[in-house]
Amino acid sequence: MKYEAVIFDLDGVLCHTDHYHYKAWHKIAMDLELHFDEDLNNRLRGVGRTESLEIILEANGKEMSPEEKNYYTNEKNNHYQAMLESMTPDDIDPDVIKTLTAISNLSIKTAIGSSSKNAKLIMEKAALNRYFDAISDGTNITKPKPDPEVFLKASEFLGVKPDNCLVVEDAKAGLLAGKNANMDSAAIGSAVHFGLATYNLEKLSDLLQYLE
Template sequence: MNKVNAIIFDLDGVLVSTDHFHYKAWKKITDQLLIPFDEEVNNLLRGVSRLESLDIILDHSGLEVSDSEKKMLAEEKNQYYVEFLQELNETNIDSDVTSTLEILIEKNYKLAIGSSSRNAKFILERTKLKQYFDAVSDGNNILNSKPHPEVFLKAASYLMESPENCLVVEDAYSGIEAGNEAGMITVGIGYAADADSAQFSIKKLSDILEVLKN
């Protein structure tokens, strides 16, 4: 394994669990449209941009809408999501997450967020996680969402690190693919723990410390 100087974390599903907020927001939209939506379809949206998520939902329902309607629906979904995020605070963060981040900082690793979400900075503020990160690359500064590697490559650039010296922690298959495409070491957690393309697999965030030892 190359020398790791920096670690780039996906946000949703890795450091913070916001799945239920996304689900509730999309459910409000699909109920309005009178189309089906369940957890199985919701799982297909991991690591995917808002408009691409809407395309997946519409494809599964067979409903066709115009591009202008799609933009309106995606924005409406985000408004619901942001409303639900008001419930989020530091108590929603597992102690395993904060203790692991503190240890990594003590060991002088550079830390960054690499998330397709446009709400990443807001979530970091709400959960008091912002203090742990040297850089944030998110949906506001990229043109291509995962599995395109752009969000991770920008995070490495912000940290002034070469991609080969960066390790990515992801819970989505699309994120693992993006990390591999970026030439980074990839670690799967949660839904991506069984991804064959992930170079390492962990059950909880603190397991990353063992990966780094090796």
């Protein structure tokens, strides 16, 4: 078997909370009287909160002190977490459950590799914990994607060498992180257009053909 482990990004791959991110950032932008739309939101995919705020500020020709950035990124996270409270297992696509169940039957290890500090909350709300052997997220890394740290930590937690891991991502930053970690990758969603992945998936269960 070529791969001993699969490391999944969370948001946009296993669940879709993009609309929560958009609403949270939109509220912050409105409070600051800044322009914010779907196109700008798409630039924030796979990017940490501070860098996301910097992208929004740059797009509006604005600057902010480190203290202000810290305040508004925390406010954004508070809005986002409040929205996550309404999340349930029913929000997970059946194809995701089908895929994770099949992988567990193949005795392949699985991990989450997410820059989000909310990953564990999302996993709990979506009842996904039982499918995973490890979680590497924003609480155990210092460098966001495209730095490979989050994926290297995941492989370390699993006890699997990086070149025996496959990363599944929906964002350019994540695919670059996988590449920087010396891992093969599978792209899903809009990430298939970047030409960075080893495999391109129309749906998550397409992944299974590369694991069996």
